[in-house]
Amino acid sequence: MALTKPNQQLRRDLKAIAFNLEHSCIDLVKLAEKLSDADAIALMGLVGTLYERADRLAGYAExxxxxQITRSKSN
Incomplete structure (x- = not known):
């Protein structure tokens, strides 16, 4: 049975946000390469956290x- 329209939209939204976070991480890694070691290490810690959040959102989409997760109506 296919997903309802609200659940299809929820899944699309979650996947799109996860995708955008991952691409932001790629940009941040490129920026970190130009920073001093201490700043780069701090930024890479943030990147790791963002990747974890992106993975979590992708998991929610699945x-x-x-x-296992449903939306009753579109907002």
Missing amino acids: EVSAR
């Missing part, structure tokens, strides 16, 4: 696909 839970929507598996119908």
Whole structure:
């Protein structure tokens, strides 16, 4: 059975946000390469956290696909 439209939109939103976070991380890594060691290390810590959040959002999108997370109506 296909996902409802609200759940399809939720899944798309979660995947898009995760994708955008991952691409922001790529940009931040490029920036870190131009910084001093201490600043780069601090920035890479932030990048790691953002990657974890992106993975979590992608996991939520998969839970929507598996119908473990649902949206009752579109907002």
